[in-house]
Amino acid sequence: MVAPAQKIVLSGYYGFRNSGDEAVLQSILNALKRQSDSAGISIEPVVLSIDPEWTSATYGVEAVHRMKLAEVRRAIGESAGLISGGGSLLQDVTSGKSIPYYLGIIKLAQWMGKPTFVYAQGIGPVQRRWFHPVIKSVFRKCAYVSVRDEQSRQLLMTMGLRPSDVQVVPDPVMGLILPEEMASHSSLMGQAAKVHDAEPASAANSSSVSPELPVVGISVRYWEKDRRELDAIVEGLRQVCRTFPVHLRFLPFHLPSDTEASQYCMDRLGGDIAATGSAVSLCEEADHPQKMLREVGACGVLLGMRLHSLIYAAGRRVPLIGISYDPKIDHFLDRINCLPVGTTASLDSAALCGEIVRLLKDGDVWRREKETLIDSLILEAEAPARQIIEYLRHKG
Secondary structure, three states: OOOOOEEEEEEOOOOOOEHHHHHHHHHHHHHHHHHHHHHOOOEEEEEEEOOHHHHHHHHOOEEEEOOOHHHHHHHHHOOOOEEEEEEOOOOOOOOOOHHHHHHHHHHHHHHOOOOEEEEEEOOOOOOOOOHHHHHHHHHHOOOEEEEOOHHHHHHHHHOOOOHHHOEEOOOHHHHOOOHHHHHHHHHHHHHHHOHHHHOOHHHHOOOOOOOOOOEEEEEOOOOOOOOHHHHHHHHHHHHHHHHOOOEEEEOOOEOOHHHHHHHHHHHHHOHHHHHHOOEEEEOOOOOOHHHHHHHHHOOOEEEEOOHHHHHHHHHOOOOEEEEEOOHHHHHHHHHOOOOOOEEOOOOOHHHHHHHHHHHHHOHHHHHHHHHHHHHHHHHHOOHHHHHHHHHHHHHO
């Protein structure tokens, strides 16, 4: 007799069409499917989304509106448990409402007697100290807690959690792969090591751009009010183009704001770039995480402000350059033994140019240096899914 499928609710920043958070969702769904298949149990994910119709159509899963309490309660009530994660959900820098919302969802599930799991979250910054005991109280009642960096675990320890209560794992997006690689995921390590050679840089080029040009992927966002970081990036890119011709490919991860930031840079690069033999384009069609993953994989080097642009690049073995605006950037770069080229408050255009040129010339050296480390992070990225499926298997 086949056991009935167990529903599991996923809570996160889903349905907002932020490529990074959508990649987190896709990665978690993939990992849960692989681990449940391996364990011989069936699960049915139910996603809490701001746009449930879009989420359901995009991922082929059930979705309910994250702000409609009756729908959320019903979904949790019918489930075998709730997953909260990943991403930077518990922080109060972008909004003071995030922590109460996400903790409230976890607490609701706990009140309803459901096991709760924290999946590879980045915790903090948490500037309002009165949140600390609340986070501690909710997390101590979770069946499993994992965070994506040691700094998040240290922060939870200052709130009163024990080190043994919290597992440090890579960001789930480290395990994101392309659809055609899904069937042979068991041999991912050998496949991923060759992926950069297998996927030519011309894959991201528009028909009007020479496929011979090396592709510099660029993920920018608005941060400094005076736009000094974007102006410095523009000047650095202009210097690269004067060194040798390249294809500057802007990759917006958060719509529409990153598209606007990309357009800001493109407008300031101006028509003089064409005189160097270089080209500039904007990616406007990567509306699914795996489409953006393919775009990043087609780059010769990736310059990124968005965290998940850097994670995509690492997963595809694309040499990367990070610009720090938030501790999460530094934490991820530290995990792969890299340093940011600068911060948004202080970015040197010449240094940026030099790093892009170096990595375009010596990309194979970078890949050899990082290969073993990145391989291990990819393998570890599914640890939370294994733990959760194991819990559900024994409980069932």
